Amino acid sequence: METQQKRQSLRTSGMSSLVTSQLREMIESGELPPGEKINEREFCEKFDISKTPLREALKVLVAEGLVSHRQFVGYRVTSIDLEELRSVFEMLHALEEFAGSLIASRIKPAELAEIEALHQRMLDYHDAGDKKNYFRTNQAIHAKLIDTAGNPVLASVYNNLMSKVYRARGTANIGQSRWDQSLGEHEEIIASLSGKSGTPLPNVMRRHSENTAKEVLEFLKKHNKAARVIQ
Known part of the structure; x- marks a missing residue:
């Protein structure tokens, strides 16, 4: 049981890393412009993933300053100063x-x-x-x-x-x-x-x-x- 949980965790971790890279490229290329709201359901469908790896990816991008998050509002691509x-x-x-x-x-x-x-x-x-x-x-x-x-x-x-x-x-x-x-x-x-x-x-x-x-x-x-x- 424990081994299965570890495998699941690794799969999720690997998936979130790929999603992070994909979202980062979309933001840096302008495909996701400044101020754009990130619809979680749409991106889960787009990448064919659950919310867990998507949110892990979004947390990384928040830390990098590419995405902002507000409670009850959600995630949005940060604006450029x-x-x-x-x-x-x-x-x-x-x-x-x-x-x-x-x-x-x-x-x-x-x-x-x-x-x-x-x-x-x-x-x-x-x-x-x-x-x-x-x-x-x-x-x-x-x-x-x-x-x-x-x-x-x-x-x-x-x-x-x-x-x-x-x-x-x-x-x-x-x-x-x-x-x-x-x-x-x-x-x-x-x-x-x-x-x-x-x-x-x-x-x-x-x-x-x-x-x-x-x-x-x-x-x-x-x-x-x-x-x-x-x-």
Whole structure:
């Protein structure tokens, strides 16, 4: 009897871990936007599970700050603090610019080839209209650029700040015009890296960061206003 209970506990624990990962990805990608109420019955049906592993998963996400819980109200995806986000973006602009100055003098041919390959993959996702994989590849390019700067302290600070804006960038439903503009900015980054552009890499990277921040902040400001009206 005791062994059976342990097995059941392990099955529940493993299930809740999978559900946690799935819900976290849905929140960070924007599939579950800020302020969205989490209907437990719907998600139990969606994942074909009982309430126990779902609630265990939700407890983890509450601890991570991605979900809030109020008695008699239930679970809801937490909102994003725009003022904090704006401050984080300001720091990222400076780090992108600084990284650009290091990358320009330190990048190796093999690293450039890897970045160019990622860029081509991102182009393919853009042409296919696949925003989800485009966004993931975009993130991989930025991570590789920062690694190429060869400064572990910079990488640590940058990655910590990026973790704070990842959900905001995934949530923002970027329109086609900004998507195309962003792709053009990445083309400029590649051109600057390969010496085919007269614009210094630090300038290109900072401008790209600033334009992204502007689009994300404007979207979230409108989203928050709409959410308040609905509530």
